[in-house]
Amino acid sequence: GQLNETMVLQPVVNLSADGTSAFGRWRIFAMRGLHGASASWHEAAVHAEYVFEGEWKIARQWIEERVAVPCEGSWGRNPLDMLKTLPDPAFPPDGEAAPIGPQAGLPLPLLAPYAVPAGSLADRLGAAVDVEHLICHFGYLNDIRAWDDVAALFSAGGLLAYGPRGGYRGQDKIRAVLHTFGSPGLRANEIANRMQVQPIVHVSADGKEAAVRTRSIMQLNASGKPLFGDAVNEFRLVRDAGRWRIASLSILPTFLSDLDRGIVGGLLPLPGAGRDPVPDLPPQMTDPEPLAAFLPPFHYAHPVTGAPMGRIAGSAASGAAADSRMPGWQVEAGEDGELARLADTRALETLQRTYGYLVDKALWRDATDLFAEDGTLEIGGR
Template sequence: MRRSNVALAGSVAAALGVAAWLARPADSQEPPTLAARAAALERDIARLEDVNAIKKLQRIYGFYTDKQLWSAAADLFSADGEIEVGGQGVYVGRDRIRDFLGLNGPESPQPNRLFDHMQLQPVVHVADDGLTARGRWHVFAQEAVHDEYARWGLGVLENEYVKEDGVWKIRRHHFYTTMYTPYEAGWGKEAIPNPAPSAELPPDRPPTVAYEAYPKAFVVPFHYENPVTSPPPRTGAAVVAGATTPEALETTLAALERRVGLLEDVVQLERLNGIYGYYLAHLQWDDLTGIFSPTGSIEIAMRGVYVGAASVRRNLNLYGQATDDQFGLQHNHMQFQPVITVASDGQSALMRSRALSIMGQWERYSQWMGGVYENEYVKEDGVWKIKRDQVFNTYFVPYTVGWKDVTPRPPPGITASNPPDAPPTLPFEMYPSAFLPPFHYAHPVTGQRVE
């Protein structure tokens, strides 16, 4: 994506050679040529915007299903949308999709239920007409009902998308199960087979593909060819030249510059989110503080709000000293599934993302942490920085215990010896309690708030 955006930015810069062209004598000007270049550039920018919108759509689907928001998830589909999971058959239409998802439990966040489905590793291709698309994703799942079971899940999505009235929707969601295994036994000892179609809610059509999950091997068909040995033809849709006057071209190119800038903002924000995780992993507190705005704040695990660079740096000492010997330290914080909303002026942004952390100390303890971030960002002197860093921890779970048997516990809370500048802004409880971190965005299809 970075290379594509740079290329587009270069194209815009080249196209903006229009200034020199405008200075030429009137009888030597060739506005249709430049107009066609501007139209082609607009098409390419729209393609990248479509890819971003589809990634956002699928990631939002994951955040909705995490919290059993089945109605909101079903509303992401087109009216004729389909869902197929494992060997359970095909369900057609939003109502049927909603009912199928409901086989996983009641609507809305439920106590004692963990249903995290991370949407990872997207490969998205938009059709030349910009109206349909296909996407391949990895899904990494942690599922549990407290005191009953806990399991890991892996699978591959091969999805189809459709743009209706300018809005991207899921046309077909096909989850191919790679593996499900009980947490306690693990995939080296035990595997859960694909479930058969439901007798309680029979599908509308039988499964489209017959296969078995791990330990059997099955390669999910790719919707694309090898991009190196069989590159797609570079045809592209026909481009119709738009503006043809110098003034109209200037207006068009200025708008395209702004759109490229917003695309680049998304790239930079996603990069910043990744950098945050790498600094966390090795207690690089000065570097981590350096990616905050001087007036930024941090609020983690109900420890309260720390405001300003000095307080952010002080907060980070709660997780270990930067000078500590890091032999045996495990503090990996992997940042996944960003849903990024950049303000129209490109000066501020919001991001929902998730973290999966592998934490511990050699011969002392090991644990998992899962959580959801709802962060704010600000652009200062052209550089994106964290304005507000807030994580809602879903769980802290000892590796040797797992989600089925974990003893309920509260978030860490305020440390009296290193107090915050302000109390927690939004109290929450962790699994096995239920909590829905507020979404900063409206539903991308209905436009309604989801609460």
């Protein structure tokens, strides 16, 4: 009768130069309870140091449990338990409502150039890791509304497009629109998590561009209400002087709801464009109804058929063409064995995570095409 579901998500892992130690940051999202007695939500940041002793082992781990609340009232009406296992001056003393700043020791993504030929499989695989780290880092900065730091991740002419509101170009305008989502920093009993999960990463053949699709799980509170939502993010990134930056980001929300009322009676309208700042591009999503039919376009082709994915009647993004500059993770004959295994792992991640995005929108034909001719599917023993 006990529940202790603990999801470990959103990794940023940095290895030492000699390959004998590493440092990582992760996110825990957990549901815990005892049948008939208790039920609670938990969210935490995990910091870990690793050591290689023939196998990788955890040398030191500490957990900052930032949310520990009963399911009833969840993170809307219950005080958030800001439990600290290590002293951190970025957190305010108990009872104060001072803003919470960025965490000390947050590992930055590895953005150094690789000592391998540009555009080679090794270069593209390394770039995929760095890009994924950058996206996870983006998520952690969003958690604490570190808007200046978020804007700095964009290229000088970068674009932030929020589906119902429009597109905003340039770091200054991106920074201004981010501020409309709340004042920088968090105050006591405030939560603004936007978890970045289910990444699908592609790197261009020349290693200079990348594209990433993620799912953003939103855990927010406002006016005593616990809010829960989901969005699909499509990132485009460019390598600028050896460093990756976000060239464009499309945030395409699926829903936002009052958690207490659920999606049956608690769906909330998605915010439209405000008066300031004025968007440079029109909104991608024009139907204000919650859960309106909309297919966030895929930056890549179907991993098996190579065809564009998605066809929803009336959808504004049906069958959008994939970016031909973003090849899959196919391995050439004679490629190094270890690199081939890493590329195959990326290809399998793309395959399985694509299944999730296709099921989201009931794209059954595209989902079926992921299976082998004699493949099988078993759901819950049926």
